[in-house]
Structure formats: structure tokens, C-alpha cells
Amino acid sequence: MSGxxxxxxxxxxxxxxxxxxxxxxxxxxxxxxxLPGLLHGHIVRSPHAHARILAIDTSAAxxxxxxxxxxxxxxxxxxxxxxxxxxxxxxxxxxxxxxxAHDKVLYQGHAVAAVAATSPELARAxxxxxxxxxxxxxxxxxxxxxxxxxAPILHDGLxxxxxxxxxxxxxxxxxxxxxxxxRGDVDKGFAESDIVVERTFTTPMVHQGYxxxxxxxARHGEDGQIVVWTSTQGHFNVRDCSAGILGIDAAxxxxxxxxxxxxxxxxxxxxxxxxxxxxxxKAHRPVKLVMSREDVFRASGPTSGTKVRMKLGAKQDGTLVxxxxxxxxxxxxxxxxxxxxxAMCAIAAYRIPNFFIEAYDIVVNRPKVAAYRAPGSPSSTFxxxxxxxxxxxxxxxxxxxxxxxxxxxxxxxxxxxxxxGPIGLRxxxxxxxxxxxxxxxxxxxxxxxxxxxxxxNAGMNSSATVSVNTDGSATVVAGNPDIGxxxxxxxxxxxxxxxxxxxxxxxxxxxxxxxxxxxLTGGSRVCYATGMAVIEAARDAREQLKARAAKMWGTDAAHxxxxxxxxxxxxxxxxxxxxxxxxxxxKLAHTGGPVIGRATVNPPMAGxxxxxxxxxxxxxxxxxVSRVVRYTCIQDVGKAIHPSxxxxxxxxxxxxGIGWAxxxxxxxxxxxxLENPGFLxxxxxxxxxxxxxxxxxxxxxNPLHPYGVRGVxxxxxxxxxxxxxxxxxxxxxxxxxxxxxxxxxxxxALATD
Amino acid sequence: MPKLHxxxxxxxxxxxxxxxxxxxxxxxxxxxxxxxxxxxxxxTGDCGACSVLLNDRLVxxxxxxxxxxxxxxxxxxxxxxxxxxxxxxQQQLLEHAGLQCGICTPGIVVAxxxxxxxxxxxxETEVRFWLAGNLCxxxxxxxxxxxxxxxxxTMRDDRSRVSA
Amino acid sequence: xATIYFSSGLAPYTGGVESLAVDAARVGxxxxxxxxxxxxxxxxxEIMAIAVDGEIHQHADYIPLTSxxxxxxxxRIAGGHR
Numbered sequence: 001m002s003g004x005x006x007x008x009x010x011x012x013x014x015x016x017x018x019x020x021x022x023x024x025x026x027x028x029x030x031x032x033x034x035l036p037g038l039l040h041g042h043i044v045r046s047p048h049a050h051a052r053i054l055a056i057d058t059s060a061a062x063x064x065x066x067x068x069x070x071x072x073x074x075x076x077x078x079x080x081x082x083x084x085x086x087x088x089x090x091x092x093x094x095x096x097x098x099x100x101a102h103d104k105v106l107y108q109g110h111a112v113a114a115v116a117a118t119s120p121e122l123a124r125a126x127x128x129x130x131x132x133x134x135x136x137x138x139x140x141x142x143x144x145x146x147x148x149x150x151a152p153i154l155h156d157g158l159x160x161x162x163x164x165x166x167x168x169x170x171x172x173x174x175x176x177x178x179x180x181x182x183r184g185d186v187d188k189g190f191a192e193s194d195i196v197v198e199r200t201f202t203t204p205m206v207h208q209g210y211x212x213x214x215x216x217x218a219r220h221g222e223d224g225q226i227v228v229w230t231s232t233q234g235h236f237n238v239r240d241c242s243a244g245i246l247g248i249d250a251a252x253x254x255x256x257x258x259x260x261x262x263x264x265x266x267x268x269x270x271x272x273x274x275x276x277x278x279x280x281x282k283a284h285r286p287v288k289l290v291m292s293r294e295d296v297f298r299a300s301g302p303t304s305g306t307k308v309r310m311k312l313g314a315k316q317d318g319t320l321v322x323x324x325x326x327x328x329x330x331x332x333x334x335x336x337x338x339x340x341x342x343a344m345c346a347i348a349a350y351r352i353p354n355f356f357i358e359a360y361d362i363v364v365n366r367p368k369v370a371a372y373r374a375p376g377s378p379s380s381t382f383x384x385x386x387x388x389x390x391x392x393x394x395x396x397x398x399x400x401x402x403x404x405x406x407x408x409x410x411x412x413x414x415x416x417x418x419x420x421g422p423i424g425l426r427x428x429x430x431x432x433x434x435x436x437x438x439x440x441x442x443x444x445x446x447x448x449x450x451x452x453x454x455x456x457n458a459g460m461n462s463s464a465t466v467s468v469n470t471d472g473s474a475t476v477v478a479g480n481p482d483i484g485x486x487x488x489x490x491x492x493x494x495x496x497x498x499x500x501x502x503x504x505x506x507x508x509x510x511x512x513x514x515x516x517x518x519x520l521t522g523g524s525r526v527c528y529a530t531g532m533a534v535i536e537a538a539r540d541a542r543e544q545l546k547a548r549a550a551k552m553w554g555t556d557a558a559h560x561x562x563x564x565x566x567x568x569x570x571x572x573x574x575x576x577x578x579x580x581x582x583x584x585x586x587k588l589a590h591t592g593g594p595v596i597g598r599a600t601v602n603p604p605m606a607g608x609x610x611x612x613x614x615x616x617x618x619x620x621x622x623x624x625v626s627r628v629v630r631y632t633c634i635q636d637v638g639k640a641i642h643p644s645x646x647x648x649x650x651x652x653x654x655x656x657g658i659g660w661a662x663x664x665x666x667x668x669x670x671x672x673x674l675e676n677p678g679f680l681x682x683x684x685x686x687x688x689x690x691x692x693x694x695x696x697x698x699x700x701x702n703p704l705h706p707y708g709v710r711g712v713x714x715x716x717x718x719x720x721x722x723x724x725x726x727x728x729x730x731x732x733x734x735x736x737x738x739x740x741x742x743x744x745x746x747x748x749a750l751a752t753d
Numbered sequence: 754m755p756k757l758h759x760x761x762x763x764x765x766x767x768x769x770x771x772x773x774x775x776x777x778x779x780x781x782x783x784x785x786x787x788x789x790x791x792x793x794x795x796x797t798g799d800c801g802a803c804s805v806l807l808n809d810r811l812v813x814x815x816x817x818x819x820x821x822x823x824x825x826x827x828x829x830x831x832x833x834x835x836x837x838x839x840x841x842x843q844q845q846l847l848e849h850a851g852l853q854c855g856i857c858t859p860g861i862v863v864a865x866x867x868x869x870x871x872x873x874x875x876x877e878t879e880v881r882f883w884l885a886g887n888l889c890x891x892x893x894x895x896x897x898x899x900x901x902x903x904x905x906x907t908m909r910d911d912r913s914r915v916s917a
Numbered sequence: 918x919a920t921i922y923f924s925s926g927l928a929p930y931t932g933g934v935e936s937l938a939v940d941a942a943r944v945g946x947x948x949x950x951x952x953x954x955x956x957x958x959x960x961x962x963e964i965m966a967i968a969v970d971g972e973i974h975q976h977a978d979y980i981p982l983t984s985x986x987x988x989x990x991x992x993r994i995a996g997g998h999r
Contacts, residue, residue, distance in 0.1 A: 015847045022855035023843040024863055025830035032789040089993075121773075143839040161927055162961065179992060180926030209890045211794040211802055261792070261856025262890050340992045375994075388860015417924055417989030418968035456994055460975065484853035484891060523994075604972040643894070644850035651893035652853065679799035679888060687894040688878075688885040704972065714787040 008564065009495035010707055014351040014502045016488040018259075027259045030215030030231025031290050038217065038490075039068055041279050042123035042288040044113040044130045045299060046105035049139035049365040050152065050673025053103060056113055061129040066118040069282035070130065070690050073102040073112070076274065081244050090269070094334040096245040098368055099275055105134070106154055106333035108673050109298030116287045127461040138674035139365040143307050143328045143735040146174040146362045148328070154333065154363045160378045165358075169750050176335030177361035181343050181415055189322025189354030193313030197390045201737045203721065204665035205305035207331060208372050209684050212261020213296045218276035219286035226253045226280075228273050233263040233481060234520025235609065239512050242274045253277075256511040257481045260521075264656070265371025266301055268520055288469050297677035300664060301370025304329040306335045306379040310346075312387045320352045320406045327359040328382055332368040337361045338376030341456075344416040345377035345718070348454040349425060349610065350406040355415060355524050371522060373653060374455040374714035378660065378721050379466040382739070385451035385722030390735065392573070399450050399726075400438065404429045414608075424636025424660050424700030425452065425610040431696050437614050437632045446618045446629060447731025453613075453718025457606035457711030458523025463516030464533035466494055466541045466597040470589070472582030473504040476537070478530050479518025482509055484713070485645035486526045490534045497538035498545075499565020500581055516600050524711030527641055528702075535598045535706050541597025548591040549579045605700055606711040609633035613654060613719040617727035624747030626728065628658055632694040633719075638710025646712050651693040653716025659685045660717075661724035663740050759823045763788070764832025772819040779803045781819040782829060790859045794888065801887030804867075805829045810858040811867040813886075830859035833866055833912035841907045842866050845900035854892035860887045865901045873909055877902060919986035921951060927990060930957040944969060945978030965990040971990060 021027040058070040076099055081092045096102075101112050113130045117123040145151060149315045153172045160170040162177045190196055216230035226248075232238050235255040243250040261269060272289040279287040291300070306329050313322035325346055329337035343359035392399040407425045414420055430452065432438055442448060464478040475496045481484060487507035495502040516529065546560040548568035553560070559573035567579045588595060616630035633650040640646040663683040667675045676682045701708025721739060729735050734749045756771040759876040763786065770785050779796075782805070791814055794800035798813040805814045806828040814829075833840045842865040845851070852858045861884065868875060868883040875883070880901045881894070889897060918938040923931050931937075937954070941947035944967055952959055967977035968989040974980060975993070982988070 013850070016850070018855075019847045019852070020839075022852055022858050023839065023846050024834055024860040025788075025862075027855055028789065029792065029856055031793065032783075098838070162964075163929060182926050183924060208853070209888075210856075211800055211888055211890055212792065212854070246840070259856075260854060261794075262854045264890070293797065293800075338994075341994045344992065344994075417922060417991050418971045418973065418987065421971045458994070459973075485850065509914055514928070602976065604974045605966075607972070642850075645853070648853055648892050648896060651895045652891045653893075655893035656890065678797055679795050680797065684890065685890060685893075686885040686888060687898065688881040690881075690894055692877075693893050693895045 005707065007496060009492045009502055010641050011643060012492070013642060014488060016485050017491060017507055018482060018487055029212055029261050030258045033217050033229045033258060034531060035217060035219065035286040037285045038120060039116040039283055039287045040120040040123045041114055041116045041276060041287045042127040043111045043275065043289070044127045044132065046108060046110040046112055048105055048134055048136050049108045050137040051105050051134035052137060053101060053105060053112060054135055055133045057131040058113060060131065061115055061126040064122070064126050064129060066122040067115055067126045068118070068285060069116040070531040071100070071114050071254040071278050071282060073100040075278045076100045076245060077247055078102055079245060083240055083244050087599065090241060092241065092244045093242060095269060099245070099271065107366065109295065110333065111299065112344050114275050114279055116283045116515065140640050141365060141668055141672050143330060143362055146364050154365065158335065158363065174362055174363045176331060176363055177339070179340050179343060179359050179606045181357040182354045183415065184354030186322050186324050186354045186356040190313045193321050194316040195391060195394055196311060196313045197387045198311035199387065199701055201308045201310065201386065201739050203379040203382060203739045205302050205366060206660050206664045206666065207297060208264035208266035208303040208681065209260025210264060210266060210700045213293060214267065214300060215290040216272045216276050217286055217288045218273060218280045220277055220280035222284070224278055228253065228255045228277065228403055229258060230255060230273055231258045231260045231267065231432055233266050233267040233522050235481065235512055236479065236517050236561050237268065237520050238270055238273050242277060245274050246277060251534060251641045254511060255511050257509060260481045260483050262482070263483055264373050265375060265522055268522055269301055269370050271300055293679065294677040297682060298674050299367055301368055303372035303375060304331065304369045304379070306330065308380055308383040309381040310387055312391060314391050316395065318395055318405045320350055321354060323347050323352045323355040325357045325383065327357065328362055329360065329376065329390055330364045330366060330369065331361050332366045333363060334368045334744060335361055335363060337369055341376030342380035345454050346380035346414050349408055349452050351408055351412050373656065377453065377455050377718045378657065381453050381718050381720035382725065384736065386725055386735070389449065389726040389729065400429055400433050403452060421607055421703060421739045423608045424698050425609060427698045427700055428610050428612050428634050428636050431634045431698050432612050432614060435632060435634065435696065437630060437694065442616060443618065445621065445731060446616055447727045447729065449615045449617070449723045449726025449730055451613055451719040451722035451726060453611050454469065455524065455609050455610050455714045455718060457528065457714065459529050459603040459605045460519035460523065460525055461602045462518050462530040462533040462733050463600045464530060464537040465515065466534065466537040468541055468545065468581065468585050468586050468595040472500065472585040474498060474500050475506045475508060476534055477508045477510045477515050478534060479510055479515040480521040480526045480530050483521055484649060485642060489527050489641040489645065490531065493531055493534045494538045497535060497542055498581060524609065524713040525606065528705055528709045528711045529601060529603050531641065531709055532603055532705060533601045536599030536601065537597040539597065539598060541595055544595045544597065545581065548584050548588065548595070551591045552579060552587060560590060603704060607704060609636060609712065609715040611715040611719055613723040615723040615727040617724060617731055619731045619746065621729065621750055624743035624750065626662065626741065626746060627689065630691055633716060634696040634698060635712065635715055636700050636710065637712045638705065639699055639708035640697050643697060646696040646697060649712045650695045650716045654693055654720050655685050655690055656692040657717045657720025658690070658724060661721045661739055661741060663742055757820045759820055761822045761825055761827060762917065763827045764829060774820060776819045777815050777904040778817040778819045778822055779814040782814060788829050792856055792859060794856070801860040801864060802857050804863040804887065806863060806867055809870065810814050811864055830862050832847065833862055840866055841904035842869065842901060845904040845907065846897065849896045849900040851892065851896040857887060861897055865904065869905050869908060873905060874907060884894040918982055919947060919982040921947060921988040923990065926987055927958065927961060930961060931955045941982055943978065943982060944980045944988065947982060962990065964993050966993045
């Protein structure tokens, strides 16, 4: 491919096809669906963070009028199955135990039973009538508590996988995994360093904060055929997890995705669907389950609280020579934090010849974490980029120059092993240097911070079909829920390949029966991998159109060329008149029937994405309140298909990161009860908290994608934590190592400084 | 407990419904009137996804009892567009890509329309504070704010053309 | 000959061997040979993706190797959704 590709449609900003339904309230989301005879479910949740279930008495609930089914963990088979899927894979045993606890409850809000009744009020009353007897156990709420000698153990059978630390028992333990990354001689590297900085950083457990709570409807037919309507990032994922957990064939389940009101990684696991299926099977009627906001906070999948001890060594000229880090990530109730990814991302932006990084995956009595935008990277990057800022200050170097001096580039070996292909980090840093924000004057009580961030960007399986209609318009069907404008991006790709104007292309998200297997919407993969499938499907359709043109001309397909929606005669086709898509389409029935292009792909990971944020923060030193007054996001996006939605990803990721840095955190009491399970006390940024967020799209094409797409959705949340904290350092002179930088914490630090 | 009979106007239609005394306006809109455009993000008045106008006043319909709207006027997102003409806020949200997942969009549309009904020439700060009760987690608000400011400008242009 | 590197802290499973040149046509063939030599790698391999000349694959068995190919074992991005 060439970096100088010319595009007609790609890179333009048409109105999204699903937009009208969304601005008029017509679009249907998870909770909007209903069916005749619908029952309403309610889930009984544990009031304790850690307890053994002694007995569950459902008889009173089951006997209430209008109650049609009551189920417990006994209705969810215990399984040892795993589902290898995409980037990670799922332990279906853990997932099933998280759906309805079998023996122990492992966090406050852990589901223990579920009821279905003829109204939501009856279902709630019946849920209250379910009597659960617990033996309350000591909760393990923090990393330090989990690692302490004699700590209560969450899972008796858990052993430390990976590379357990020497001399530490691997069982019983709360450490599910330990891994190492190393290169060179780290002790020698530090010995040769002129300057060494070392600190411990913590980040709190935070939630993705999607505005739409989880919701689904399931109908289990008398013949065992199941239909599920749900809001999810991956409906094939819902199908296969439900099938695996309940022990039924995937072919018995059809999953129809609704519109999805945000996910950011949090709508990848199943929380409700298998429970709704089991209730419907028992009640012989369709069942709807909807989480309350409180349920979402307590019992969906936030991201890990972390502790990172990090040390960096540099020469007087700024050359980084050594890094060491210990990463501790909370997994929540079941193994599987993004600690490994955190380790791989921590120093990926820099050439550091000597390093040692260890990462621990630790279970605690909090909800099982789920993915959250570049999972693992923001927390470890917060440590790295804070220390890089400190080195720049100690050496009196420009923060961008220091980063440029050490920035990874094509051919450098990434800390996780392979060599980088073409990456845009240096271009991003250069764009930052050139940006007026970098040199703009600051006001009183203001400080400026900068940070870079890295994420891999996924590949994985995708399917797409492109059909040409007899009027020359086209439809494109793919299997990824559209969370942020992927339909219009896919339509643009079809326009580019077929020469059909984008408003004449209808993009659509199909259910599990109507398109080939597609991995989830996540990993920044939809425009990359699904886009690749769409482009290949469109090219397949185009080749078929050329063959039809050849048929109309009475010549060989090899003599047909294609230019912007028109079949043109090549040498050998004589002086035949070019045929437009419309003209070919009108004759489809005469030339062999419908044209459907199809493609399935499973490409390698899209490869590295780098971004950079510049943050200006103003701090009220009397109250500790700070506000972002100017913010700029710069990112190598490879190629922007619809630039507005790429900018939107950057702006949205930045504001989530700003919230993480300044305000958001899960607050538990000593018994493990979450004290702020609502939007009033879990304080996400609102419109009046933020300024406009400037964006700069750097386009270093990704050679793995026909247009150069790199994936953009996750990188934006990586830099903000350190960019904000570095701005706070600049404004106050205080290096903050614990997030969030909430007013009380800032005030306390300023008072003691 | 007997249901309450409520007669009201929703999006210009006069209609009746029966509801429980404790039922919220949001639940009635969604579950009894099939007007599912108003969304429930929190049920505590914090997210704004259920915003509607009650007698031209912006309210969170999850905090209004359905029985309270007897003999009142309710406007939901479904009633903001006039025929096939979108409200300028809706049109500008589309032009600016001011929505990603779209779940907050109905509330934003209603709240922004309400702002421009009250204040045809708001500053950026006024827009930001007016919309501070409408959470959006996808966009960082930038494109939403720009869309509302442009919608205001469009409406002022239209008005000055009409008066000229 | 392709070269496989065990640089991601896998040394405990390979007796300290950091790389190995292997004559293999495809990644699957290469891994078979590597596992014969280092059987202890079997379990950690289950959670590894394979990078071939810089491209990270989740499923790499049938990817062809050329002389000079560099193969790295990279931890899978569990992403909190294992």
C-alpha cells in the first residue's frame, strides 16, 4: 500500500445513517424492547463483600402470586470450560459463578438468585422474599490486604500461574498470575545512570460509566430455541458464552443486538443473558432483565485499582538507560486483571536497553474487572509518564525533547518482544512541538502537563457482506454493534470501493443468524478488522460487477477496468462504452442474478497506536478544586475514515481520562460496601467541567490495512492521567502519585507541602 | 391499590392513562405510552437521559410522578421535530457528529431545545452549565456544545430572515 | 532458518536459552520443535500470542516462515476479559 493513496469518500464527514433515529428518540436500546407476555426479572444480590452461602430458601418467593420462576446458582451449571475468543478468552466457570454465585459471594452485589414475575414491582418484592443465609467472612478489599501473610483466601483452588515469585507459595494465594518482562542488565543500567527517580503510584478502581445500564430480553421456546435481544459489544460473544455456560449448542441461540448506549469494554462479558434464558426456560415466557444504575456500579465490570512501584534511570543528556517496575492490579472477584497488558505498555514508547518489569494479577472482594479502553495501559503509563516528567524537570530539559530523544521508532524492539513497524510516535511528538498550545502563556495558578500513551489495537475475526441493489445502491452488513459511528465508516469504505455515493449505501448491523461470526466491538478493531472485511467484500462485489459488465459487453472480465463506479474497457475490450454501477445493476437479473460480495478475515493485531495530550490545569489553592482550562489531543490514527468520529473518540477518551485523574473512584467502607454507587457521588465530568478539546490527527498509515487504518478508540484514554497530574505538578510544585486529584487530596498535599 | 386516571397532553396529543400512585412519568412514558425515546440512565435525576419539558420547563421525568402531569403539557424527544423538519439542535448534532452511542442524545436534544427557547444567544459557558445535568460519556461534550451554539446561530438567522 | 526469541521472561522454561534458530516452514512446525526441546513451555504458551516479523497473531500455526523470520512469544492481551 502507499502512504499517498488518494480517496474520494474516505476522509469526508457525511451524516451517519443511524443518526436520525438517534436524535429523534426512535432508536431502540437494550431496555426499549418488549414482547407479548413479557415477565420482568429481578436479581437478588449479596449485601456482603465476602461470605459463604449456607442456604437459600426460595419457597416464599416462589409461592407469591405472579411469580413465575425463581432460580439460584443451581440453575447455572458449574463448568470448567474456557472459550478462546479474540484477544483473551473467557473462563466460563468463573463467568457462570459471577452470574449466580454457587458457594461463596465474592463482592457486595454478587448475584445469588433471580426471580421472574408479571411486573417489575412483583419481581422486586419476590426478590426481597428470597432468604439467603450467609456465613460472613473477612473481606479482602485492597492489594496490600490480599498480599498480606495470613490474608483470607477468596478461592481455595487458586494457584499463581505464569512466573510465580521465588520463595512465595503458589497456593493458597490471592495472586492469580505473575509475569515478567526483562531485557539487558537492569542493575548495571541503574549503576550507569546519572539520575534515578523512583516512586509508588496508585490509581483507584473506576467504572466505564456508560449511560445505558445493561438490559436484555430472552425467550426460551418449548423446542429449546432461544432468542436474546440485548445491548452488548459482541452478540456472538453473548451467544457463545451463554451456550458454553448453559451447556447448549450455539445454534440454538439467536442473539439480536440492540443499539448500545456505551460500553468502553464493560459490555463484553455476560451478566444478564444466561440468567434471563434460565428464567425464561423455567417460566415458559420471555423475561426481561434490566440493571439499575446501582447494580451497574456494584456488579458489572469496572477496571482495576492498581499500585505501581517504578524506577527510571537516565544519563545527564536525557538518555534513558534503565527501568524497573512492579505492577499490582486488582482483578476483582475472579482472576483476569489487565496487569500483563499494563506491563507491556508501561515503557513501550521508549527505547530503554535495560529493564525488568513484573506484574501481579490479584483477586480482591470487588466486582470482577472488565475491559476499559486500553485496559491496563493508563495505570502503568501514569507511573512512567510522571517519572519522565520528573526527569525532564531534574535535567531542566524540555519535556517533549526528552521524549523525542528516547522515542521508539520503526525497527526498535518493543519491550514485549517484536520490532516495531512504521509507528507515528515521533510524528506525534513533532506535532506537539509545533502546536501553539505548547508555547502558549499560562495564567495565574495554572500549570501545563504533557504525556504520551500507547496501545496495541486488536485484529480478530470479522465478517461482512456487500450487496448491490438493482438501482445501483448498495447495502453493507457486518456483525459489530455500532457504538460510535462505525456504520457510516463502513458505508464510506463501500463508497470508496464501488464508487456509490455514501447516502446510497445502507450500512447495517446483523444478528447472529444473518452474518458470519464477528468478534466484539472493542480493541479499537472495528474500523481496522471489520473495515478490512468490508473493503474485501466490496472488492469482491466489484469484481462480480466487472464480470457482469464483461458479460454485457460480450468480452472477457480481464478486459474490464474500474474507475470511480464505472466499468471501463481495457485493451482487448475495443471501444465499448463505459458502464456505470447503475447500468450494470439494472441488468443483474439478465447477467446471472444478485451480486453479493463477502469476506471474512482474522488479521493480526493492528499494531501500535501512540497518542499525546497537553493539559492546562488551573488550581484553586484555597479549596483544592482544579479545572482543565485547555486540552489538546494528538494521535497517530493511521488513516481517519470519518474524521469527526475519530476526533470524537479522542475527545471522549480524554474526558474519561480526565475524570479518572481528577474525581472518579470507587469508595468502599471497611466491610467492603461500595459507598458511591450513583452518578451523584461517582463524579464523572459534566459539560461545565471541561473546555473544548482540541484534536490533531496524525496519519502514519498502517501497512496492515488497505487504507492505513490503525484503530483509534483506546489510545485516547492512556495519556490523560499523567498529563493532568503533570499539569498539577506544574501548577502547585507538588508531585501527586495517588489518583484521583480530588479537592480534599490536593488541599491536604498543599497544606503539608 | 386503585390506579389513578390521568388526562394530559403529550407532544400535542391529548391522551389518558392509568398509573400506580408511585409510578414515575418516565415509566409511564416508556412502559404505558411506548414513548421509549426518554431513557433511564440512573433513575435518580443525575444523568439527564430522561429529560422532558413539563409545561415548557426542563425536568427529569424519572423524578416526576406520572400523576403530577394530570392536565399539564409534556414534551418528549419524540415531539421535538416538527413533521419532517428536524429541530436545529437535532440537525446540528448530526452535522457535528455530536453523538456517538446516542443514549444521552434524547436528553441533550430536549435540554438544548429548552435552553434555546429561553436564551436564543447563549455563550459557550451558558450552554455548558445548562447541559451540566446531561451526562455524556462518549464525546467529551466538545461537539455537542458546538452543535448547540451553531443551532442557536441558525435559529437567530432564521428569525432575522423572517423579520426582514 | 527462523529464529524464535524467549525474551519475555520465559527463560525459566528454557533453561536460560534466550533464542533458538529452527528450520521450520510454518509457525506450528516451529512450535512443535520448540516444545520437544522445552516441554515446560507448554503451559505458558497457552496464554501467548505469536509475533512473526512484528505482526502479532492470536492464531499463528499456519503462518509461513522464511529464512530470517523473527518469532516472538507475546503475552496475550487479556484485557480484563479472560
